[in-house]
Amino acid sequence: MTIRFDGRVAIVTGAGNGLGRVHALELARRGAKVVINDFGGSRDGKGGSSEAAQKVVEEIRAAGGSAIANGANVCDFEQVQAMVAQAKAEFGRVDVLINNAGILRDKTFSKMEMADFRAVMDVHLMGSVHCTKAVWEIMREQNYGRILMTTSSSGLFGNFGQSNYGAAKMALVGLMHMLCIEGKKNDIRVNTIAPIAATRMTEDIFPAAVLEAVTPDQVTPAALFLVSENAPTKATVSAGGGSFSAARIVDTAPVYFRRDQVSPEALAEHFAQIADWDTQRGYEDSNQQVQVLLQAAMAGLKA
Template identity: 85%
Template sequence: MTSIRFDGRVAIVTGAGNGLGRVHALELARRGAKVVINDFGGSRDGTGGSTSAAQAVVDEIRAAGGTAIANGANVTDFEQVQAMVAQAKAEFGRVDILINNAGILRDKTFSKMEMADFRMVLDVHLMGSVHCTKAVWELMREQNYGRILMTTSSSGLFGNFGQSNYGAAKMALVGLMHMLTIEGKKNNIRVNTIAPMAATRMTEDVLPAAMLDSIKPEQVTPGALVLVSEDAPSKVTLSAGGGSFSTARIVDTAPVWLSSDECTLEGLAAHFAQIADWDSARPYDDSNQQVHALIQAAMAGMEA
C-alpha cells in the first residue's frame, strides 16, 4: 500500500485549535505538510476569543519536527481571512489545501430561536467557508492545484431536531461544493465535503457518553485527508465516524410526463407514487443534465 504524503504542500485548517481540526492538522504535519493553524479561540457558541489554542497545536507540531504557524483570524471577517492567506503565502509561498472546519452551535427549536443565533451560525459555517475559499481561490487557480474540503453534517443532509440554523448552513455547503467542483475543474481544484461524527466539544452534550467513547476524531481524519490528497476525487460527500465510512449524494427520480389532461393537481396526486419511485433514482453531473432529463421526458411524452 503506497503511503499518502503531503511533502511540499501548504495547508490551512480552520478551527484547528481543538477537536477534529486539531487532529486533521497534526496528521497533515506528520505527513509532511506545512500547516497554518487557524483558530479564533471562541467558545462552542462562538463567544470569546484567544490564539492560545492555535499556538498550542503549533507547539505540538514543532515539537514533533513539523512546520506550522498560528493564526487567530475570525472566519466571519473576510479581511481577517485575506490577511491569514497573505500570511500563509508570505511564510510558505503557496496554499495547496484548505480544510474548512471552523464551526459553532446555537441549538434551539425554530420557534424559540432568535434570528441573531440563526444568522451567526450561518455566518460561521457557511460564510466562514465562503470567505476562506474565496481568499485561496485565485492562488489555487494560478498554481493549477488546489484541494478544498467543506465540513457538512448529517443534520444538514438528513435533518435533526433543534438545529435548523446548523442544518441549513451545512446543506448549503454541499451546494457550494457542487458549484466549485465545476468551476475549479480546469485548474485542478478539487472540492469535497465530509460529514463527521466524532467526540468533540461540539458533540459532548449531544451524544451519549458510551457513544462518545467509541467515536474519536482520529477515526474521521483519514477521510478528511484522503479528500485533500493529490489523488482526491471531487464532488464527494463522505460520511465518517467511529471508523465507518459511507458516501452520500443527491439523486433525482426518473421524470414522469403528464399529458395536458393529467397535468392538474388531481393528476399529479394520482401519479405521485410513480414520480417518487426511488428505484428509478440517479445522480447528475450538473443541473443541465437534470433539466435535459425533464425536457427529454416531456418531448417523448408529446410524441407518443
C-alpha cells in the same frame, strides 16, 4: 501507496481543538506545512483567544513539523485575507484548505432568535465562503488546489432543533457542487465530509459510550483522503467510529403527464410513481438533470 503532503501547504480552520486539531496534526505528520487557524471562541462562538492554536503549533514543531498559528475570525473576510497572505508570505503557496470552523446555537425554530440563526450561517457558510474565496485565485494560478467543506447529517437528513446549523451545512454541499465545476480546469478539487466525532460540539449530545467509540482520529483519514493529490471531486463522505459512507443528491426518473392531464390531483394520485426511488440517479451538473426532464417532456409530446 502512502498518501503524503510533502511540499504542500495547508490551512485548517477551527484547528485549535477537536477535529481540526487532529486534521492539522496528521497533515503535518505526513509532511504538510500547516496554518493552524482558530478564533479561540467558545462552542457558541463567543470570546476569542489564540492560545489553543498556538498549542497545536507547538505540538507540530515538537514533532519536527512546520506550522504557524493564526487567530482570524472566519466571519471577517479582511481577517481571512490577511491569514492567507500570512500563509503565502511564510510558506509561498496554499495547496489545501479544510473548512472546519463551526459553532452551535441550537433551539427549535419557533424559539430561535434571528441573531442566532445568522451567527451560525455566518461561521459555517460565510466562513467557508470567505476562506475559499481568499485561496481561490492562488489555487487557480498554481493549477492545483484541494478544498474540503464540513457538512453534517443534520444538513443532509435533518435534525430536531438545528434549523440554523442544518441550513448552513446543506448550503455547503451546494457550494461544493458549484466550485468543483468551476475549479475543474485548474485541478481544484472540492469535497465535503460529514463527520461524527466526540468533540466539544458533541460532548452533550452523545452518551459516554458513543463518545468513546467516535474519536476524531477515526474521521481524519477521510478528510486527508479528500484533500490528497489523487482525491475525487464532488464527493460527500460520512465518517465516524471507523465507518464510512458516501452520500449524494439523487433524482427519480421523470413521469410525464399530457397538458390536459396535469393537475394537483393527478400528481397526488401518481406520487408513489414519481417518488419511486428504485429509479434514482445522480447527475454531474444541473444541465444533465434539466436535459432528462426535457427529454421526457419531448418524448411525451411525440407519443
